[in-house]
Amino acid sequence: MASEVITSASKPRGFLATPSYLRLWFAGGIGNAMRWLELLVAGIFTYEVTQSTVLVALVTVARSLPMLFIGTIAGVVGEALNRKRLLLTQLFVMAVSSAVLCALALSGQIRVWHIAVGGIAAGIVWAMELAVRRRMIGEVVRPDQVAPAVAFDSLTNSFARVLGPLAGGAAYQTIGLGGAYFLSAALYLAAVLAVSGLDFRQEPRKLRFGRIAIDIAEAVAVARANPAILAVVLVSIIMNMFAFSYSALIAPIGLDVYRVSPILVGALAAAEPLGAIAIGIPLSIGWIRLDGRRALLRGSLLFLMGLAAMALSPWYLLAFVLLLIGGLGTAAFSNMQTTLILTEAPPATRSRVMGIVTMCIGTGPVGVMMIGILSGQVGPPAAILIMAGLGISGLGIVWRKLIKVPAGR
Known part of the structure; x- marks a missing residue:
């Protein structure tokens, strides 16, 4: 792969001086970290309750299947509707989902099917990730900054894949399932606040x-x-x-x-x-x-x-x-x-x-x-x-x- 490596002549840090990019990056970092945190705690809880690896797999798959079935429709929606509003809606839905699961866990009423439904909701939201937030990254930075901006976003996602499960395991062990979902809901709301201040415009298109x-x-x-x-x-x-x-x-x-x-x-x-x-x-x-x-x-x-x-x-x-x-x-x-x-x-x-x-x-x-x-x-x-x-x-x-x-x- 050495032949693919080319010295970059552009200013490497210009995109980090773009406030709109930083808001999108923050929302993506929070969202990805919480995605992996929830995946871990959902798996641990399901296995502890059922002792079934099959059910653990099904709970995991529930988060991915919506991408297969509605991914193309999500692309059409992301093309037509206001992408900032869509992103705010996605983050708010995730905050509400986590808050509901937190309340169920703290009250002792949570069941595996609640976790699965929450996973499906998360899967629908994540089906919009590429068509909405990732596309917006390419729209808020200069064309010559797209590659390093995407690389930095991907780097953050890699950190999230490491830190999210670690945080999930620590949260589950110390503050329990309800505490883990409370943390998730709070951070999703922080992402909502960050995106609400985003300066973003797009050409309207009727759906x-x-x-x-x-x-x-x-x-x-x-x-x-x-x-x-x-x-x-x-x-x-x-x-x-x-x-x-x-x-x-x-x-x-x-x-x-x-x-x-x-x-x-x-x-x-x-x-x-x-x-x-x-x-x-x-x-x-x-x-x-x-x-x-x-x-x-x-x-x-x-x-x-x-x-x-x-x-x-x-x-x-x-x-x-x-x-x-x-x-x-x-x-x-x-x-x-x-x-x-x-x-x-x-x-x-x-x-x-x-x-x-x-x-x-x-x-x-x-x-x-x-x-x-x-x-x-x-x-x-x-x-x-x-x-x-x-x-x-x-x-x-x-x-x-x-x-x-x-x-x-």
């Missing part, structure tokens, strides 16, 4: 429900016609189905294969986002940048190869290092996933194309079910290896299509 299918079809046509956008769509499916599904088997890998403590299992889960943080820092401050769809492919390939090697590792420490190195690749993937859409898609269809990418991200639960079935048949390491191999094969097909198109197109 016609009868044209939703046509609007989606137009976005699909844009994606098919542009090799960079098509690469984002296909690689997003591959990564979410065959790569990121490994996280569902981190616990059995750590406990049963490497026989380490729960703390070290958590460290293994944090290895990949820590790798993403390591490369995300120089990306976000502008020392280096990743250029084009080849970086998207090569970053994804690096992670899948690291994942396959981890599945073959007989030692915990080596597995940790391999996932850490793989995280360098996921940083390239996540940055290019957003940056290519913001720079390649026409403004009139940008949110709709983001909605298609959201739907691709929503294929993750399919991968989780696949790797779960495989694990039951061949064991966790072999299941991860098979899924990684399928992902690498898929990238090979995309790459062959990609290299037929001139890089400058």
Whole structure:
């Protein structure tokens, strides 16, 4: 991936002087951290009450399935309606959801189905993330600042993936489920206050429900016609189905294969986002940048190869290092996933194309079910290896299509 690294000539910190960007960044950081906090505490509570890993998986999947089913519709809505108001609505809904779950927990009335319904509400909100907040990032900074601004936002998301679960575990242990949801509700309200002061304008566009299918079809046509956008769509499916599904088997890998403590299992889960943080820092401050769809492919390939090697590792420490190195690749993937859409898609269809990418991200639960079935048949390491191999094969097909198109197109 060294050929993708180019010295940045632009001012690296200009976007941090943009108040609108900082408000969006703060809201995104809070939202992502609380997303991972809630995911952890919901899983712990569900398992403690039911002792069922199947129900834990279902509660987790409830947060992802809305992306698959309404991602494209979310893109149409984000294209037409005022995105600032949509973002405020999203954050307020999450604050109310967390407050309701907090009240139920403190009163002792909370049940697993309450957690699942809250997860579905969160999934609907997160289906709007790319089409609303992430698109707005590309609208509030200068065109030459889009890549480092997205990189800094992705870096923050990587920190959230590490800090959110840590905060969730600490909150659950010290102040209980109700306290964890109270913390979540309070921070969502802080994000609402930050976004309420956002200076944002957009061209109004009427939302016609009868044209939703046509609007989606137009976005699909844009994606098919542009090799960079098509690469984002296909690689997003591959990564979410065959790569990121490994996280569902981190616990059995750590406990049963490497026989380490729960703390070290958590460290293994944090290895990949820590790798993403390591490369995300120089990306976000502008020392280096990743250029084009080849970086998207090569970053994804690096992670899948690291994942396959981890599945073959007989030692915990080596597995940790391999996932850490793989995280360098996921940083390239996540940055290019957003940056290519913001720079390649026409403004009139940008949110709709983001909605298609959201739907691709929503294929993750399919991968989780696949790797779960495989694990039951061949064991966790072999299941991860098979899924990684399928992902690498898929990238090979995309790459062959990609290299037929001139890089400058």
